[in-house]
Amino acid sequence: MKFMPYFAVHKEYILPMKIVFLLSTLLCISCGSKQERTLPIVKKLTESVYASVTIQPDSLYEAYAIVNGILERNLVEEGALVHKNTPLAHITNSSSALNAENARLSLQLTASNYQGNSTVLKELQEDIETARLTFTNDSINYKRQENLWRQHIGSKIAYETRKLAYQRSKNQLNVLDNKFNRTRKELQTQVKQAQNTYKNSQITTGEYTITSKINGKVYALYKNRGEIVTTMEALALVGSTSNFVIELLVDEVDIVKIEKGQKALVSLDAYADRVFEAVVTKIYPQKDSRSQTFKVEALFIKTPEKLYPGLSGEGNIVIYEKSDALIVPKEYIVNGNSVVTDDGLKTVEIGLQNLNEVEITKGITTTTELLKPE
CATH class of the missing domain: 2.40.30.170 (Efflux pump adaptor protein, beta barrel domain)
Incomplete structure (x- = not known):
């Protein structure tokens, strides 16, 4: 009896054997792994x-200075409770103090000139009084000479001389009156300008003290004493407490x-x-x-x-x-x-x-x- 070797099995048996092997492999895999399942729920x-x-x-905000200077000192500590307008820090700047003092002196000078106590208006008033007396005298002499000339008494040269003196003194009085009024208005304008300059210097000086804009708490201070302060850097952080x-x-x-x-x-x-x-x-x-x-x-x-x-x-x-x-x-x-x-x-x-x-x-x-x- 002859036995065929393994590799000599007839070809019509090869395909069914492959199918059986694949099915058995899939069955083993499915038996070894159980797929997770779930049911939908209502909730x-x-x-x-x-x-x-x-x-x-x-209301958190950063407080900035609107002028440059050096931080003289912080007026509060971090964590401090503050009210609106409470000073937070003070900045020093020597030029601002000098400008304020110069503005005050300028205001005093222009006010004194305007009130008439200075030589400017006083001299003009004295010149006007002198010119008025001269005008009065020339006017009287002119009228007298005019009456004589109508009566054919005196010379024409004397009449014209009196008339010319009268017109000259009249014009001089008008010039001095106009000059006085113009000078007084100029001094009045200078006083207003000096007042505005002084007020502005006072405001600028006040701006060197940084104040809180709200009722709240100081959460941070960014600068120490002696440091340079600019308008581009915040000085403090302030916000609500509650x-x-x-x-x-x-x-x-x-x-x-x-x-x-x-x-x-x-x-x-x-x-x-x-x-x-x-x-x-x-x-x-x-x-x-x-x-x-x-x-x-x-x-x-x-x-x-x-x-x-x-x-x-x-x-x-x-x-x-x-x-x-x-x-x-x-x-x-x-x-x-x-x-x-x-x-x-x-x-x-x-x-x-x-x-x-x-x-x-x-x-x-x-x-x-x-x-x-x-």
């Missing part, structure tokens, strides 16, 4: 927009979903395991080109016990809430609009969604068993 679903959070005091604003940075793809009055859930690193409710109060329309985000402001419904500028955390702005949504885990969604069932892929319609869950509005029910995609 409340909240759709929200994520945002990074920074806490800042309300009212704080939540600044949320929202990605540009989500900003169109944000509206005033929406609720925000805020968690702060300083308050672990606590969530604070807030309300959106302001949306800034300008995008930050560096971070590609928009700034949104919100206010606490109940403010935490202690807050400091710069506290950070995370926030979720609630866009929509639904109490009876049909929910499936997000990892069970295939291609954005399908789920895997025992009958194969099934197309569904997506509703609300958050980071982990998706609402199904059409296509399956609570009894549809879903397979987790591998």
Whole structure:
């Protein structure tokens, strides 16, 4: 009896043997791995927009000097409570003091000239009195000579001489009167200009003391005594003591979903395991080109016990809430609009969604068993 070698098996048996081997391999694989399954559930679903959070005091602003100088001293300490117009710092500048003194002396001089106690107006008044006496005398002599000339008494030369003296003294009196009025007006203008200059120097001197614009707290002082102060550098940071604003940075793809009055859930690193409710109060329309985000402001419904500028955390702005949504885990969604069932892929319609869950509005029910995609 002859036996054929293994490699000499007839070719019609090779294909069925391959199929059997493949089926047995698939059966082993399926037996060794059990695919995860789940059923959709009905529950409340909240759709929200994520945002990074920074806490800042309300009315926070940086105090600047509007003049240059040297910081003589800070008049308050960091953390001090201040009222509106409370002095914060004082700057020195010797030139401003000299300018103020010069303006005061100039005002005194021009005021004295205007009041007539100086030689300027006094001399003019004396000249006018002299010219008036001369005019009166020349007028009398002219009238007398005119009457004599009408009576053909005296010479024509004497008459014309008296007339010329009368006209000359009259013109001289008019010139002096006009000069006096013009000089008085000029001195009056100089007094007003000197008053304005002096007031301006007083204002400028006052500007060397930086004051608070609000009732609040001094959160920072940026300069020390003796340092140079310019109009381009802030001297202090002042803000509210009790009212704080939540600044949320929202990605540009989500900003169109944000509206005033929406609720925000805020968690702060300083308050672990606590969530604070807030309300959106302001949306800034300008995008930050560096971070590609928009700034949104919100206010606490109940403010935490202690807050400091710069506290950070995370926030979720609630866009929509639904109490009876049909929910499936997000990892069970295939291609954005399908789920895997025992009958194969099934197309569904997506509703609300958050980071982990998706609402199904059409296509399956609570009894549809879903397979987790591998």
